[in-house]
Amino acid sequence: MAQPRIPRERSLTYGLVETLGQLIVTGAFATQPFPTEGELSRQHGTSRSVTREAVKMLTAKGLLRARPRQGTNVTVESQWNLLDPDVLRWLLERKFSLQLLAEFTEMRLAIEPAAAALAASRADREAIEQIRAGLERMHAASQGDDEPVAADIAFHTAVLVATGNRFFAQLDPMINTALRISIRFTNRIKGRAADIAQHEEVLDAIVAGDGERAALAMRALIGEVLELIATAQAPPAARRGGRSSA
Amino acid sequence: MAQPRIPRERSLTYGLVETLGQLIVTGAFATQPFPTEGELSRQHGTSRSVTREAVKMLTAKGLLRARPRQGTNVTVESQWNLLDPDVLRWLLERKFSLQLLAEFTEMRLAIEPAAAALAASRADREAIEQIRAGLERMHAASQGDDEPVAADIAFHTAVLVATGNRFFAQLDPMINTALRISIRFTNRIKGRAADIAQHEEVLDAIVAGDGERAALAMRALIGEVLELIATAQAPPAARRGGRSSA
């Protein structure tokens, strides 16, 4: 009679959202129709309440659309809300593509230099301390005393917050999510130590209140990432010794 | 026994989301605690299912947080997802502030010039036709033959889509929502006819494939809006004949 006491770090509903979200983005329902409410409940052993709420959340993320009698359907990919950290994470983790990573980096190239410039003109002492703390974590990480990915993310988050602009700050969860996967990729290509100096340049410019220089430094930083991705995307024939792709 | 047949354009759940969302952003629960599940059902005459699903959607938008025993609470404003069109609309319509509008425009200033540059380098014939169509609607609107707000929005949407970058395209619903209110404001300050030429410059640059010029033109366009807002925000003493604010 005693339930197995499965400790779940999240509720049943969120667990189901996670499971279904990953299935959807990987195209599990591209050929077969999306299950009906009752079928979902049976397949995943959850009540209809839980099922319904999970479907509702996925609808809010733009992945599903439910209508009476017609059933629940997966929407076309262009309607998926990439700005939602969950959706973005599912795509990058379960259906990774350099193309998507390139598009994401392209957007960072628009956002973050502007954020650095705003930070230079407006960051208060506390905000600058946060940026500095991120940089110091990167230094520590290069010595093996901190987690390099977390350190890098802390730096970029601090810059976004330092803008004092709520919209830039709101982009943080999404950028953090993608950055985590992005770094995983770029780390395989080049060492981290090299660009700590570039991050330092960004901080210096912000402290000096020089928005233009801060933007340029940030642009250089992200531009390099974009180039790395573009290189990896280039047809293998253009690279030495690459395996032919077909 | 016949139900009153109230035609509801949206479901009960979405109606409740709308109602509660507006109440939350206007601070209706700043002093009093947020009602419990059962109380909400009674107050709004909806079932617990509907109530729960509405709460879940507002949780996804970052406005609420529900925990057993503690109840459901309104989160701190910094956690509200401004990138969600609903949240943004509620804020701008029900709790308008020039400060928020300024921050939004600041972000457009980062996004849209970059989008214009990308469009210049990548837009295909179809995408350019969409931008041109938007511009032509603006012309028509200046003659009273179209809706000026819709025309302006169509133009900016077309540029975002023309980037071929899914992230820029995804920003569209949010920018559209805020633009609708933004234009309502700036229209009160200046006539629209003046800046059609500037929009034309953006299109010309994109057609010519000149990303830098396209970005500059777009930046000028949005920069003017930001200046308008900044002027309106300036302390009344700095303006001629303004009423004292206290």
Add this chain to the structure above:
DNA sequence: CTGAGATTAATAATCATATAATATGTCCGG
């Protein structure tokens, strides 16, 4: 008095079931 640990109680989370509303297709009469 104090603090750690056990107990209680309030509330969301989940489950189960029933009814209503709404599209979608089918069939029949014209």
Add this chain to the structure above:
DNA sequence: CCGGACATATTATATGATTATTAATCTCAG
């Protein structure tokens, strides 16, 4: 061939009961 009545599948809504979680309270040894 067409249009409307009707059947049907599925989501939407409603309701009551049970379970899990956790803040608050109480207990009691120190």
